[in-house]
Amino acid sequence: MFNAASVPSFSSSFSSVGAPSDAPALAGYGWTAELAELFVPLAEAGLLPARIVRVDRGQCDAVITDPETGEPRTVRLDTRPVGDADMINCPCTGDWAAVDLNARPMAAVAALLPRSTAIIRKVAGKRSDGQVLAANVDTVLIASSLAADPDLGRIERFLALAWESGAEPLVVLTKADLVDDAEFIRADVEAVAPGVTVLVVSAETGEGIDVLRACTPGTTAVIGQSGVGKSTLTNALAGAEVMTVQEAREVDQKGRHTTTTRELIPLPGGGVLIDTPGLREVGLYGGEGVDLAFADIAELAEECRFHDCNHTSEPGCAVRAALADGTLPQRRMDSYLKLQRENEWIASRSDARLASERLKKWKTINKSMRAAGGPVKR
Numbered sequence: 001m002f003n004a005a006s007v008p009s010f011s012s013s014f015s016s017v018g019a020p021s022d023a024p025a026l027a028g029y030g031w032t033a034e035l036a037e038l039f040v041p042l043a044e045a046g047l048l049p050a051r052i053v054r055v056d057r058g059q060c061d062a063v064i065t066d067p068e069t070g071e072p073r074t075v076r077l078d079t080r081p082v083g084d085a086d087m088i089n090c091p092c093t094g095d096w097a098a099v100d101l102n103a104r105p106m107a108a109v110a111a112l113l114p115r116s117t118a119i120i121r122k123v124a125g126k127r128s129d130g131q132v133l134a135a136n137v138d139t140v141l142i143a144s145s146l147a148a149d150p151d152l153g154r155i156e157r158f159l160a161l162a163w164e165s166g167a168e169p170l171v172v173l174t175k176a177d178l179v180d181d182a183e184f185i186r187a188d189v190e191a192v193a194p195g196v197t198v199l200v201v202s203a204e205t206g207e208g209i210d211v212l213r214a215c216t217p218g219t220t221a222v223i224g225q226s227g228v229g230k231s232t233l234t235n236a237l238a239g240a241e242v243m244t245v246q247e248a249r250e251v252d253q254k255g256r257h258t259t260t261t262r263e264l265i266p267l268p269g270g271g272v273l274i275d276t277p278g279l280r281e282v283g284l285y286g287g288e289g290v291d292l293a294f295a296d297i298a299e300l301a302e303e304c305r306f307h308d309c310n311h312t313s314e315p316g317c318a319v320r321a322a323l324a325d326g327t328l329p330q331r332r333m334d335s336y337l338k339l340q341r342e343n344e345w346i347a348s349r350s351d352a353r354l355a356s357e358r359l360k361k362w363k364t365i366n367k368s369m370r371a372a373g374g375p376v377k378r
Ligand SMILES: Nc1nc2c(ncn2[C@@H]2O[C@H](COP(=O)(O)OP(=O)(O)OP(=O)(O)O)[C@@H](O)[C@H]2O)c(=O)[nH]1
Pocket: 174, 175, 176, 177, 178, 201, 202, 203, 204, 205, 224, 225, 226, 227, 228, 229, 230, 231, 232, 233, 244, 245, 246, 247, 248, 249, 251, 256, 257, 258, 259, 260, 276, 277, 278, 279
């Protein structure tokens, strides 16, 4: 049995209810009593729990509780035993895994635990495959730079992706030190992010970093375009240069991607952060995320005279009334319809339907976990 004193101090930001004694070092990585319960049969099979912190081709790094010292230790694992699963079900940063340390030729991931949440985008191009950007995330931090005009459509798209994951979105406007009208831009962004907190930060001056830290207990994933300052933000929250950031002189080089892998980093004050490579193309992968991201339009639609109103020519349409009087900008309505069409296309593909069935399963498991008090407790 391990000494409780060896539990890292940052474990407190995760659910502390019955922090399991079989893997105390992992409590700082989000391990909970509920996960431990799910893990019982796997433990009986001689497997160890681990959180995947980085995935490369055919292999990954994961943190385990060292059986000898009881301290967290990073191990290199073969992911091939579960890697031939489809793209959605293959190991991803943030996944909880069951590890076989005695596997030959090297230690390996033997199984993945059900995910509580997953950020999934459609892969680029005409294929309808999904790609998991991060798993078991509580908060999706959408980073957008104040140094350029905010792309509201892109932010709406990221918000739909984030809501669909099952995690809570948070918008962070970066590089506040470069502009003097940050508050105006923040108001514009808030208008397209109903129910979502929009923060203004600067890694350069430290503005807003403490507030951000307080908003990101548990597991946070940061997503956004290349160069918006995701890795700089990660370093600010980690209080150390854990991620490489773009050289200042390269900032104007479009399409330059500095971060190339998704990496999970423990934060000193609590929680973990997943930094991700810049996203060029963000296709949606179905689901209800769009409706959650456009909750204002859904609300308006409830006031339409006909409950099955298409908002085209029906009398008593509240959506068209809002468009006419300008309370609902046409740009936002067009953005909503575009994302909805994209989702419908995906839904028409059977492989995506199968994947969303699986997702539903995860969400059900997550719900029962929430009901039991974790692990997605805030
Ligand atoms: N002035 C200013 N510059 C910043 C700030 N945050 C980041 N930068 C600069 O923006 C550039 C890009 O930062 P990164 O953190 O590498 O951006 P990224 O989003 O991780 O980019 P990718 O890894 O390519 O996706 C770097 O030159 C940073 O120094 C900030 O708050 N203020």
